[in-house]
Amino acid sequence: NAGVTQTPKFHILKTGQSMTLQCAQDMNHGYLSWYRQDPGMGLRRIHYSVAAGITDKGEVPDGYNVSRSNTEDFPLRLESAAPSQTSVYFCASSFPLELSYNEQFFGPGTRLTVL
Amino acid sequence: GENVEQHPSTLSVQEGDSAVIKCTYSDSASNYFPWYKQELGKRPQLIIDIRSNVGEKKDQRIAVTLNKTAKHFSLHITETQPEDSAVYFCAALSGTYKYIFGTGTRLKVLA
Numbered sequence: 001n002a003g004v005t006q007t008p009k010f011h012i013l014k015t016g017q018s019m020t021l022q023c024a025q026d027m028n029h030g031y032l033s034w035y036r037q038d039p040g041m042g043l044r045r046i047h048y049s050v051a052a053g054i055t056d057k058g059e060v061p062d063g064y065n066v067s068r069s070n071t072e073d074f075p076l077r078l079e080s081a082a083p084s085q086t087s088v089y090f091c092a093s094s095f096p097l098e099l100s101y102n103e104q105f106f107g108p109g110t111r112l113t114v115l
Numbered sequence: 116g117e118n119v120e121q122h123p124s125t126l127s128v129q130e131g132d133s134a135v136i137k138c139t140y141s142d143s144a145s146n147y148f149p150w151y152k153q154e155l156g157k158r159p160q161l162i163i164d165i166r167s168n169v170g171e172k173k174d175q176r177i178a179v180t181l182n183k184t185a186k187h188f189s190l191h192i193t194e195t196q197p198e199d200s201a202v203y204f205c206a207a208l209s210g211t212y213k214y215i216f217g218t219g220t221r222l223k224v225l226a
Contacts, residue, residue: 042216102147106158
């Protein structure tokens with residue numbers, strides 16, 4: 001199993017441009033979430049999904065959209081990037097569909113810079 | 116809203132000494148408390164976790180203690196080694212899906 005994968009690893013955007021960060025997991029996990037990590041602020045949840053077709057806002061959702069059309073993929077969309085969205089983005093998964101299990105597995109991260 | 120406070124933000128210890136990182140959570144309904152280690156440029160990785168029905172858990176040089184009454188939990192690393200140098204995050208699971216993270220502790224183990 002590859003676990004949780006993310007692409008790209010690095011990207012530079014200009015203000016106002018759009019971008020989709022990709023996340024995929026092959027562990028049959030139901031719960032997927034996106035976090036951003038900024039210096040001194042830990043990990044903050046942007047959006048999450050508990051199953052295909054179901055998404056919800058996390059604690060810092062403004063400026064981001066998500067979709068969940070199947071179990072494996074959970075892309076994060078920035079429609080009009082702003083410098084405040086410069087951050088490292090992590091996708092994480094947990095809760096196998098058939099079990100109640102709490103450990104979160106993180107992807108390798110995407111370092112995004114908005115100029 | 117729910118939050119997790121983590122202290123200290125930086126910690127330097129001599130190799131072989133112990134390190135302790137403390138977290139306090141606000142949601143009394145939290146029932147799962149993981150600790151993550153993050154090396155520079157890498158993803159957070161789970162190193163130990165504890166559930167609310169347990170007071171202490173140990174895994175070789177790493178231990179976690181939980182005081183539900185005080186809403187405190189702590190990470191203890193004994194016999195520290197240079198490879199323990201990293202940023203450590205605590206977290207609390209609030210409700211079914213909401214993980215609240217602390218702001219991290221940068222641990223430096225001095226050889």
